[in-house]
Amino acid sequence: MITVISATKRPACLFTMGPKLFSRSVLPFSGAFLALILATVLIDWFLHSQGLAYWGRWAGPLGVLVLALSFGYSARKRKFLFTGSLPGWLRLHEYLSWIGALLIMVHSGIHLHAWLPWAATLAMLAATASGLMGKYLLKTARDKMKAAKTKLAAQGLTDVEIENQLLSDSLTLKALANWRKGHMPVTYTFFFLALFHVVSICFFWM
């Protein structure tokens, strides 16, 4: 369940949020996820209908490359990278991880045999879903924060007072921190399972 947190009000859950919040956070999140599944099915169907299913295999390494690029954001955040703005990297991370996930889903195809790569694929899907959830959580939180700031400023509070009030009051930041606690382990799981898969491929096939 998605919980949308406001700086000044009690958190709203999926059932109590208004239609505006629903269309701004839940719809885009589930839309992007459904689009990922739909695009995978369409591409896989197309490749099979053209007798090009084997090409799907090459989407794996390509997807890994795209995902690796998307982690430029983490590198920038931890200051291993110095070029580009952080919001710019975040946006790139969001787009590239969707495209990378799509490529890897096409690579996985409909061959249900080996448990390890499928566990990696499930972990990747979980990471993608959690990432999309975080994206819309962040967006909603930012909007709420902005509104609260304007409201407090109108009450005549100084910038420092507003900042203090928001920090002490803010459930938003807590929610994001909680979300990160879930997102990072899922991402690590995906990373290691995918790594094992690639090592096993090198071991048996190279």
Add this chain to the structure above:
Amino acid sequence: MNKGLVIALVLVVSAALGSLLRPHQFLSPGPLIQGHAKLDQDCLACHRPFEGPGKCENCHKPEDFLKKPVAKAEFHHKLGPKTCISCHTDHGVRHVSHFSHNLLDSKTNQDCSGCHKAPTDKNHIGVKESCSACHGQGAFKPASFEHGKWFHFDKNHKAKCITCHQGEDYTSYTCFGCHAHGMGEIRGEHAEEGILDLRDCVGCHPSGKEYDAKMRRSRPVKDNGIQGPVRQYDRAEALAGMSALPGQAGTAVDSAGGQGVQESGGRSEHEGKGEHGSEHHSEHGDDEEEEDDD
């Protein structure tokens, strides 16, 4: 410690242990074919670490394939042992895939009938040219035979094969299978031009248009005394003319005609018209007016 991290660690360690202890379940892309089923749990029986599968020759000798029927043996013994997996898959369903003719040496590659049974249908009788004149190596069908080099299908000639090629014999054709063309109707007009043989229509009308022949001269056709509208053409001659442009198709058949086109016949004008006339009429009835305009 973060609960999420503990769960992640448990998952990752389980996956690692599972892959080491039960690789046939955690890593294998499907069970082996029946003949190799005994090796299902022994991955290293075929796979060399970091080299891939390629121990086939430990059990299978290339010479073994020579005991198989000639067509199969012919190219197998000319392939190196390492190339087995280029074509044969063993996990999941057994299928031969990704075979490339490039794996063959050039001499074997050009000898199609060394491996493929030569077609014996009427369409291929007398063809002495290399298969590659019409067929690619990717698939036998579709053949790259260009009908337009003999006869161009315009909007008035979208006929079924059987309308012109009767009895599934594609080495001959008749234009009198369609009600629009009656020998009686055209005899007078052609006689004026000195054209008495009315069987090789395409020789002068390569796209079926009346005025294709406007600038052409009548040409003598060897008359072997057989009367009839069915024209047999020499496939070898025709293939030799394959390089001719569509507009020159008439020329290609001309030369064939001059040099010994076999003429068969026996079918009367009436036969040709009666059998297919109505079929063509229903399909192209609306076009007939236009055809006359052509």
